[in-house]
Amino acid sequence: MRKLKIIFDKKTCIGNKACMAVDPERWENDEDKVKLVGGKKSKGDTYIFEKKFDDEEAHIVIEGAQVCPVNAIGIVDAETGEEIVTMKVSDKSSKIVEAKYDDKKEFVLDPKGYFLIRVDRKEKKIEVAFCEKPNVVSLTVKGSKPIDIYQIIINKEKLELRKDHYAYLGRELEKAYIALKENIEYVQDDDCFERKY
Ligand code: SF4
Structure with missing residues (x-):
């Protein structure tokens, strides 16, 4: 017993x-x-x-x-x-937040600059240009995968942008990567994909 x-x-x-x-x-x-x-x-x-x-x-x-x-x-x-x-006790003090974001009302432009992103289907690469001033490209980074590109931008070039701007870059790079792989049209800042062929 x-x-x-x-x-x-x-x-x-x-x-x-x-x-x-x-x-x-x-x-x-x-x-x-x-x-x-x-x-x-x-x-x-x-x-x-x-x-x-x-x-x-x-x-x-x-x-x-x-x-x-x-x-x-x-x-x-x-x-x-x-x-x-062993039992895992749920953490009752943890906070759960319903996430919502209104791009039109809450978006604030980063004063450090902005990204222009496109896909190069010939080279099978994603190209990211950074403009510190309107229509003046100060840096271009090309790569096959999002991680290759953002590692350069964050750790090597150290652009020191706002956190939400880096999050935006990650989101757009992932979209561009999927568009390149799946042969879908990539449109920066557009949430919809359109199949190219
Ligand atoms: S999660 Fe709930 S229902 Fe499933 S095995 Fe554990 S105690 Fe049982």
Whole structure:
């Protein structure tokens, strides 16, 4: 016999029911999640159940916890305190923000300059020109992959642009890369792709 403590963090559970498949005695369906049978509510969304199991039962209880893909179930030997299966407790202090951005209202031009990006299908390369002044190209970088280009711009040429400008560059480079690979027309600042052939 072995006395085990089962700890279940319902917040972390993603409801794939793998625990139920292995240990239907201990886990029951509960809408989009599961329920720890006999579990008592502890802190937040955590439930605890403690019992003496024979060797065969204990093996199933442990396996039921081990199959959890998100470590929502922890098993502790209630007598020795040994942690048999480690549980990951969801971070309740983490912030979740719904992301929205209005390009037309919130866009602010970087005073350091702007990029002109195009694809060179003959050479199979992406070409990035940087203008410090309107219509005056001060730097041109060519490369096959986005990483080759932005590494040069950030680490070698050290343009020291605003973070959102670098994020913009990454987004446009990825678009240009896909357009080149998939033979789709690339239009800078346009979110739509049009197949070329
Ligand atoms: S295996 Fe884990 S994630 Fe899946 S239902 Fe059971 S506790 Fe939830």
